Structure formats: C-alpha cells, structure tokens
Amino acid sequence: MSHDPLAGxxxxxxxxxxxxxxxxxxxxxxxxxxxxAAAAGVMVLGALAPSALNLKFLLFGPIALVVxxxxxxxxxxxxxxxxxxxxxxxxAAYFEGRAALADIVGDGWAHPVAxxxxxxxxxxxxxxxxxxxxxxx
Numbered sequence: 597m598s599h600d601p602l603a604g605x606x607x608x609x610x611x612x613x614x615x616x617x618x619x620x621x622x623x624x625x626x627x628x629x630x631x632x633a634a635a636a637g638v639m640v641l642g643a644l645a646p647s648a649l650n651l652k653f654l655l656f657g658p659i660a661l662v663v664x665x666x667x668x669x670x671x672x673x674x675x676x677x678x679x680x681x682x683x684x685x686x687x688a689a690y691f692e693g694r695a696a697l698a699d700i701v702g703d704g705w706a707h708p709v710a711x712x713x714x715x716x717x718x719x720x721x722x723x724x725x726x727x728x729x730x731x732x733x
Contacts, residue, residue, distance in 0.1 A: 621675060622726040631719035632712060634658045639708040658715045678725020679718075686718035 635658050690710045697706035 619675075619729070622723045624720075624723040627723040628716060628719045631658050632716045634660075635712045635715035639711060642708075658718075674729040675726040676722075677730050678722040681725065682718040682721035685721055686714040689717050690714035 638658070690713070693713055694706045694710035697709055700706075701709070
C-alpha cells in the first residue's frame with residue numbers, strides 16, 4: 597500500500613474542484629441590501645450636495661460595492677455573467693420607471709426612486725444568476 601504525500605496525515609483525498617469556496621454563489625440578501633443602501637446613500641448625498649452628484653459618482657458608488665462583494669466573497673468569474681442582464685434590466689427599469697413615476701409623483705421623487713429600484717434590480721439579477729455558473733470555459 598503506497599502512501600500519497602499530498603493526501604495529508606489523515607489519508608483523505610485532496611479537496612476536489614467542486615469544493616472550491618470561490619464556486620459559491622453571491623450572497624443574495626447581502627448583495628441586494630448593500631447595493632440598495634449604497635444607491636440610497638448616493639441619492640441622500642446628492643440631495644445634500646447636488647453639485648457633487650455627477651454621472652461618474654452615480655455609477656461608481658453601487659458598482660464599487662458589487663465589486664467589493666465579489667472580492668470579499670471570492671465569487672468565481674464564471675458566476676459574474678448575471679451582471680450583463682442585470683445591467684440591461686436595471687437601465688430599462690430606470691429609464692422607463694423614471695418616466696412613469698414623473699407623471700405620478702413628479703421628477704423630484706421619480707429620479708431617486710427609479711435609481712434605487714434600478715440598482716436593486718441589478719443586484720437581484722446578478723445575485724440570482726450567480727447561482728447558475730457558466731459551463732463553458
């Protein structure tokens with residue numbers, strides 16, 4: 597009987613690729629709640645300092661948080677594909693929702709509500725899609 601030096605002292609087999617912690621999906625609640633909080637924070641900051649709010653800041657805040665979540669939870673690149681449909685749905689929800697809400701509640705509230713809703717939709721689609729990794733290399 598030969599002893600495999602890579603198996604360790606317990607004699608168990610080495611970790612299989614399916615045991616890779618990076619292969620875990622993004623934590624749904626954490627990603628969605630933190631992204632919504634970041635989007636709401638951007639809107640509050642925009643209300644307090646309107647001159648500081650520009651397009652780069654509007655996009656950077658929640659995107660930076662999603663990237664942070666990916667890095668902290670080590671979400672594998674094969675699980676990132678949900679960012680594309682999430683972005684498309686989020687943008688559609690923002691532009692269509694803002695136009696519809698402007699007629700109902702006015703433009704003052706339509707922009708922040710549509711913005712936070714769009715980021716929530718993006719995060720939800722991204723986190724949900726991370727449960728189904730791409731199978732092609």
